Amino acid sequence: MRIRTNSSNKPPSPVVDKVNPIPTIAFVSKSKNKFRAMLEEQIEKDRSLTVKERFDIFISETSFTALTKICKAGNIFKQIVWLILVLAMLSWLCIQCFWLFEKYLSYPYEVKIELKSSQKMEFPSVTVCNxxxxxxxxxxxxxxxxxxxxxLFEVWQNSQLYDKAVKSMKNQTKERYDGDGGSSEEDTYVMSQMKNNSINVWSALSDPVTAAAFYKTEDQEMVATFGYATIAANMDQSELKSYGHQIEDFLVSCRFRGMPCSPQNFTFVPNVKYGNCFTFNAFNNSQDPLYSTYSGPLMGLSLELNVQQYEYMPALAQDAAVRVLVHTRGTFPALEDDGFSIPVGFMTSVGLKVTEITRLTPPHASCATEGTIENLYQTRYGVIYEKSTCTKTCQQNIWKEKCGCVVPLYEKPENSSVCDCMNHEEQACLWEKMDQMQECELMCPNPCIEKKFEPLISMGTWPSKHYEDYLDYKIQHSSLDFMGDDKIDSDDNLAKVEVYFREMMYETIEQQKAYESQNLISDVGGQLGLWLGLSAVTIGEMFEFIMAIFKAVTAKAVRRRNRETAVESLEDCHRRLSLQEFK
Known part of the structure; x- marks a missing residue:
């Protein structure tokens, strides 16, 4: 057989694949010059494509189905129908995307509530006041x-309604009474007539003058409390402490987790209403925080307290009790706002449920670790930030600026005077400026992390009859008030309180972002794919097509400019030759 050979040394012409425009032989050829020549040829061919040719290639290869349907429709009617459908879907897509962006920019959040268990829980601070x-x-x-x-601190009898009611009844029964037994007999007759006619002291309010005077009468306890707070606000804390009940007299017995504790475990805290208060497990007592590993009263705090009722001022304390507040360690104990009272002669059991609250920062929520103003309670007592203490400071600043004085129930700012509770003009100013306190809401946001203790309170008679003798013996050897012949009665002066965790579990309330950027991207991508069949690949194809069109237009402009430059060069050369021939 005779084999035909190619007389030429040239390699066979490469076969160009329409899908892959670069010939395969180019990758196996050993000649770099040939490979470069083929690449340049292919690049030049790609540059020579017109805009229409590039658009046709894009339509045949793109994954943008809606655009393909319009361009490849068989007739003009189908193209119009597909165009209308695509425009309608595009309009609805824009509406959907607007709603999605509106939802995202509203920064919604959701609240997650969860119950968690713990083997060890930090015990709260417990503040007690007489x-x-x-x-x-x-x-x-x-x-x-x-x-x-x-x-100011005396109790006065206010019987204006009673006197008016009796006087009115006397006037009504004067003509009918014909006795001569004297005023005592007349009073008895008047009382009987009041009972028979169901007339009580409230009947006196039918008289406008009596009613006007009655509704302007201030409560005795409120006046005495404001008076005490006003005087105390201008006193040194050490001097103020000496006038109140002392922890050594107040505390009879103390136990935590079954182990004894003493007055050294309590920290003094002044209060504008209750005077001397004392905090167990305070943050500033140079001691480590306390923990509980078991629930129930045996593993909590047990206090026996002596209220010393013989030392009471009737205008300031109308009930014999101990004020108690359970709060987070490091927070300021505002017992005039929060807390509960435990009476003498009873054992009060306080079971705690713990709730931890976590809030989001702006723009989703408005929590912060500090307020926008100086917090007097943080500055003076070193406590952590709380919305309530910041709000009180803000209100004091507004009252100081607008009224020239501040209320005595809150911490007093520097270089300020306390408003006179008996001055009606100053009182009117304080009430009027309460409407401007909305700005404090912006200056004092909620803390980002907060812990709350919800007490479940129950009571029982204490001490029991069989335990009373043992208690008397114990207190006679622990407190001077119960020693000697003039000892006080324990039933009227002693109160017991137990504070403990109900269970070794706590509730968490956490704000979480409900719609984040990844949710927006996912939803927008789903809408694009649902209504127009678009995807991230389609966006890349469109970007590539736009760049190709830009290159084609730019190359065309460059070629036109090159031709114009060449023509100008030829004309210039022709003029020079003509001048030389002429010479």
């Missing part, structure tokens, strides 16, 4: 008994 702020034995030589405050 209901009576001033000891009677110290009142006589104190600033509270100054001449200008004479009668």
């Amino acid at each position: 209901r009576n702020p001033i000891r009677r034995s110290r009142f006589e030589n104190s600033p509270f008994n100054a001449p200008e405050f004479k009668g």
Whole structure:
């Protein structure tokens, strides 16, 4: 057989694949010059494509189905129908995307509530105060008994309604009463007539003058409390402490997790209403925080307290009790706002449920670790940030600016005077400016992390009859008030409280972002794919097509400019030759 050979040394022409425009032989050829020549040839061919040719290639290869349907429709009617459908779907897509972006920019959040268990839980701070702020034995030589405050802490009898009702009934029965037994007999007759006619003291309010005077009468306890707070606000804390009940007299017995504790485990905290208060497990007592590993009263705090009722001021303390507040360690105990009272003669059991709250920062929510103003409670007591203390500071600043004085129930700012509770003009100013306190809401956001203790309170008679003798023996050897012949009655002075965790579990309330950027991208991508059949690949194809069109237009402009430059060069050369021939 005769084999035909190619007389030429040239390699066979490469076969160009329409899918892959670069010949395969180019990758196996050993000649770099040939490979480069083929690449340049292919690049030049790609540059020579017109815009229409590039558009046709894009339509045949793109995954943009809606555009393909319009361009490849068989007739003009189908093209119009597909165009209308695509425009309708595009409009609805824009509406859907607008709603999605509106939802995203509203920064919604959801609240997740979960119940968690723990093997060890941090025990809260427990603040206790005697209901009576001033000891009677110290009142006589104190600033509270100054001449200008004479009668402020005394209880007076207000019987204006009773007197008016009796006077009215006497006038009604005067003509019918014909006895001569004197005023005593007449009073008895008047009382019987009032009972028979179901007339009580409230009947006196039918008289406008009596009603007007009655509704302007201030409560005695409120006046005495404001008076105490006003005087105390201008006193040194050490001096103020000396007039109140002392922890050594107040505390009879203390146990935590079955182990004894003492007055050294308590920290003094002044209070504008209750005087001397004392905090167990305080953050600033140079001691480590305390923990509980078991639930129930045996593993909590047990206190036996002596209220010293013989030292009570009746205008300031109308009930014999102990004020108690359970709060997060490091927070300021505002017992005038929160807390509960435990009566004497009872054992009060306080089971705690713990709730941890976690809030989001702006723009989803408005929590912060600090307020926008200086918090007086943080500055003076070193406590952590709380919305309530920040709000009180903000209100004091507004009152100081607008009224020239501040209320005595909140921490007093520097270089400020306390408003007179008996001055009606100053009181009117304070009430009027309460409408401007909305700005404090912006200055004092909620803390990002907060812990709450929800108490479940139950009571029982204490001590029991069989335990009473043992208690008497114990207190006779622990407190001077119960020693000697003049000892006080334990039933009227002792109160017991137990504070503990109900269970070793806590509830978490957490704000979480409900719609984040990844949710927006996913939803927008789903809408694009649902209504127009678009995807991320389609976006890449369109970008590639736009770049190709830009290159084609740019190359065409460059070629036109090159031709114009060449023509100008030829014309210039022709003129020069003509000049030389002429010479």
